[in-house]
Amino acid sequence: MRIPHSLPYLANIPRTVLALAALTCMSATAQIPPTPPAADAESKDAKPASQTTLDRVEVTGTASETEQRRASTASKIIIGKEDIERFGDSSVSEVLKRLPGVTTGGRPGRGGDVRMRGMGGGYTQLLVNGERMPPGFSLDNLPPDQVERIEVLRAPTAEYGARAVAGTINIVLKEALKKTLNEVKLGLGAEQDRLSPSASWTRNDKFGEHIAYTLTLSVNKSDSRDDNDTRTRWYDLPTGNQLLDQHETGYGTNHREGVHLNGRVQIGLGQGESLILMPFFVMSQSNSFTQSQLDQAAGGAIAQPYASYTSEGDGRFTMMRTNAQWQKNLGDGNRVELRYGVGGGTYESHSVRNELDTTGALNRTVADQSSTKENGWNLTGKLSQQLASEHSLVSGLELDSSKRRQSRTTLQNGLPILTDFGDDLNASSMRVATYIQDEWNASKQISAYAGLRWEGIETSSDSDAYDVRNRSSVLTPLLHATWRPDEKSRDQWRTSLTRSYKSATLSDLIARPSISQRFPTGANEVGSPDRAGNPNLAPELARGFELAYEHYLDKGGLLSANFFHRRISDLMRNVVALEDVSWSTDKRWVSRPQNVGNATAQGIELEAKFRLDEMWPTALPVSVRTNVSFFDSSVDQVPGPNNRLEGQPKGTANIGADYKFRGLPLSVGASVNYTPAYDLQLSDIQSNTMGAKVVTDAFLVWFINPKAQLRLSANNLAPRDYLNTSSILSGTQRQDNESDNPSHIRWGARLELKL
Template sequence: MSKPSASYPHPRMIPLLAASALLVCNLAQAQTTPPDTEAKSAAPQVQSPPADDKAAKDSNQLNRVEVIGNNSDQEQRRTSTASRIVIGKEEIERYGDSSVSEVLRRLPGVTTGGRPGRGGDVRMRGMGGGYTQILLNGERMPPGFSLDNLPPDQLERIEVMRAPTAEFGARAVAGTINIVLKEALKITANELRIGTSVEGDQASGNVSWTRNDKIGENIPYTFTVSLNRSNSRDDSESRTLWTDLNTGALVLDQQATGTTLNKRQGLNLNARVQIPLGAGESLSIMPIAIMGNGSSSTVGKLNQAPGGAVVQPYASTASEGNGTFNMLRANLQWQKRVNDATKLDLRLNGGGSLNTTRSQRRELDGNTALLRLTDDSTDTRENNWSLNGKASYQMENEHSLVAGLELDSNARRQGRTTLQNGLPILTEFGDDVNASSQRVATYIQDEWNPSKQISAYAGLRWESITTQSDSANYAVSNTSNVLTPLLHATWKPDEKSRDQWRSSLTRSYKAASLQELIARPSISQRYPTGANEISSPDRAGNPNLNPELASGFEIAYEHYLNKGGLISANFFYRRISDLIRNVVALETVSWSDQKRWVSRPQNVGNATAQGIELEAKVRLDEVWDEALPISLRTNLSVFDSKVDQVPGPNNRLEGQPKGTANIGADYKLRNLPISFGGTLNMTPGYDLQISDIQSSSMGTKVVADAFVLWSVNRETQVRFTLNNFVPRDYLSINTALNASQLQLTESNNPSRLNWGVRLELKL
């Protein structure tokens, strides 16, 4: 398997010294340049566009800019002091994706877990598991909420911030993705979308309605209602081989196959009402409701070669499950402009969710006689509130100050019952888990333009998180406090230049999740009693985890083209201390009279991560006069990382590939109301050394998508989509060593083509 290779310097101080030198040079040059006295907004800091840009905006060029992307989106990216990529509605809706994670995987440096075409957990720079901060309307996502619960047609825009800022939070070692829901407009509009898609032999459908209007003369509102039903089929096959280390003899050869049918339906509602209260004062009300339920059924077979020393545990399995998820939240935002220089912003959020799951698994022998019956039932209720306040002050000397205070509290009550052949297990740990977390944060930041060529940012944020759990036989109490200084700077070689440089020095962190801290064990499904194997461990938490701390450096170059195009290169570096990783060890446990392999999160030491991110957006006729006006988008990211306490090679951060790449093109026919395009996303395979006794290999992931948009008239569009139209199997290998055996499992998860059609109406 071919893999890209890259080499980066690992010494800690070189990047930090380089960043310091760049910031000092920028500020030194600012002292010799007369300050710009033009008025500016409080935040984010913006720079005036070059005069030649303004002169270039004739009507013909405006039409061309729209093909590449929304000009205001590009302008926000260009004028932001801290790096920010803005993705507008046109790009979000282009391929008719069914989940937000599918939209995100086309962005520079973003990858997703799971098989091709199925979305999955979102990772910036290949770093998942809490390294990537996901925000909803600038707030941390509520507990239990998943991006898969949110249809893409409810989004207004997506903001990608590669480095943390004081206002948006420092729990963003890899970066921040802020998802902004639809905003109220001052015009009356109705949009109706009806779509269907087919994957293999499974059909899905969705319908959504968005309305913008006014209550009376001056209260604009918007609401979106989405109904969706999805059906999918997942096939899997795996082979497990155990080899004796002393003799080389094959101890075990098992082949497992399985088919899962999933059904899910949901109702999503969100709205925004903006109420003017007086001059410079307004109140916004933003409710959101999600109601969903689903079911799944799985059948599996296990074949074992004869002659081995291990008894075959079962011949077949049958599992059924169902679940519900309901969430209701409301956000109140009060804004008041006290005077020309001062603005106040207060946000109050509150809500709750209820998640229920029921499952049953039957293990049968070759004669279909029942060997083991496992029933699992879980009810999880979460309640959350938060209060955020900030004050913005525009000083006369080109400084824009923002100070804020954040409070939030989350309470979880979980009841779980697990029965083995009708009898409860893990009774010593109790069935109920009561947990809570409280967070307090305060910050201050200053943005200023020392000159028309330079913008600078300095921020300081302090955050404290306390997590507690009170359950039978164990109680958890964990508190972490983190102080994070942050520096950003942007420099243009010339006031009218289309080139600019960015640099950042940051400190960020990753707090242990509630699931990682709570110590209630989860028993191996393959070996629920007696001794288990290193390849099928039990799982438990660790209440003594410390947060991961990361020092970061970024430097970037950006060149903006005349017709809305862009060429950029970004280098990042992170030095992480107290890295959290799951470690498998043989333990004496209270839930078994035999020693069992248990996987627990632990602080294992230090790690580094670095990479280069390249991006280009250009129209062919911008570089070649005779070319068709085809819009090209391409990005390439190369990643590298090293965990100091894990032996090499391939001692990378868990789940981080060596890179990812996207290439796409769009074209609008000149004489017909049709536009079409396609994109290719590739993440190469990679090897990972997890510990001295565990390793894994992940196969290459390739996803190709295409669309055709037919504008029937000004009110009607029909969108045809092909997603994952070159389906590939997703391969993985997991290897584990115990005292006498090498245990290897090869897995293969096929993917399928998904085609769809959607009618889009403006009523």
């Protein structure tokens, strides 16, 4: 395999980390016994296929999610298949909103970007099978039928990576054979008389004695409509007079189709040795249409840019990845793993916007077409050793590389714009990481974890007009500990001291601008600026502290409280300023990401899971799941009050319960997700108010027979409008925007058959 020229970057790895990793590898090499003769995968000393580690976090045997959580030294929450499928959600992001401290950015019932601790903008590390996905991939498009479990790590670990200021969510797709299974699920969703069918097929089986496989195929089609109501007003602050009043109403429809294929093939190569192949394929395409009417009060200081517009667009995303993982037990608790992955994705989009004047005549057309292709590979090596005094030592080296080619053409009234920046963009990134971690039991009551990770990223991009180079590296020490006051106690305390970081994305770094839709017929306003990147961004660094208490109940329940604190430096935030730009002879309002200073974030997460008869013996065995989180943050360089991290609410809460009837083949349940309204001061001139979100879900399962069941669901059962407002100052004037977005009930039915 040819190693890219960027690998001299390895020379920058701190010598202490490389030395520790090298010593570990040499120590293990000395312990490698002679290669044993080939043995059956089912032999006495071989690890059963169903128990082989398929992902970075090891799951042992058939331990319940609660038992795995209790045994982990680093704070980890595991959500199993039953909880994932309980409410018949249409997307993984809707499942995640019920987890402690997790919020989503969309309107009620619509999923959206996933945030831990309410921290958006890349603070949450999202992985699929332990890997980051390419641009264009969205959890909103991933059906829950593809998922085996969800792992939530509240603090970073050396093995998973430190790009997780808020935490890590790892989506683990269907695993290799646990039991022979041939299952079909047929679903139908309905919202506003629009139907969304889906189907999935899962097959678990064996080829002979040494090969086990899992194959899951999902197809889905969705049809939705969203109504929008936006009002914009300009005021003159000295006089209080209203300068402008615009009211825009309209709707948008979106049609989406998707195919997801996930497979795992596990091959037993001999005693304690296996090879795992993991293909993953995604294809989705969408078509959208938007129609909007703009009414402007007479006498406005700014000419009305249009009276109405229509916009049509389509997009297509395709991704294929294949991973191969080889692992071998070396004896005495030692194991070596190698993992290689290769894949690529393409994303193509096309849109046309037609703006009409008050007479219905066409006065502007903007057509935008883009194509993005990304290919990459990754190579990971990991060595696990079981040392004396119950020390479990793991060291590893990670390499990954990706290359992106993007072409874009923007036409206004048939003529190209932004020609100075070129239509083609080539970009590449190279990441190198090495780590070492030790987990041990200091006593029967104390377990500890110490890790050290170095990670370096080099990003480069070029077009006809400019080149961008950005290098960053971070050394992250990590400490976790668990203390049980009594070795037989059901109580335990956790604490963590960590360092994590957030790196700039390629779109944050490249300088190619995105022009405001109103350019040039309407004013380039401070509230609708152009957007551009900043190649000089530095990564954000965060020092973290966690303290948690957990009490485990007799029948599998749990009570916990978790406090977290983060101190962030070199905070990145989009800043709007009036600039001299190359794409216009006049100064333009431009929004660029900047390192603006420091910030602090903290909060507490409370969680309870139990059956009512655990608390009150005479009660019905109703399963209750509830959590409440409180968040707070402040940005030092932004005046208060409400100078919080962007997008962070003051908290979130969930309460849910389900019950299986005695003597009846029925199970029912419901949950309520609540995120309160909050105010946000983004800068000395920008502020937002986000409305409250309340999402009520319910389900009923009819167990027809041992091989068939029918699941009925209602998501967003009590729909309410989602109201957002923003305000921005420009000299002696203020612009206020108010957006009112209604939501709707989504009904669902799914027939689940075991063939």
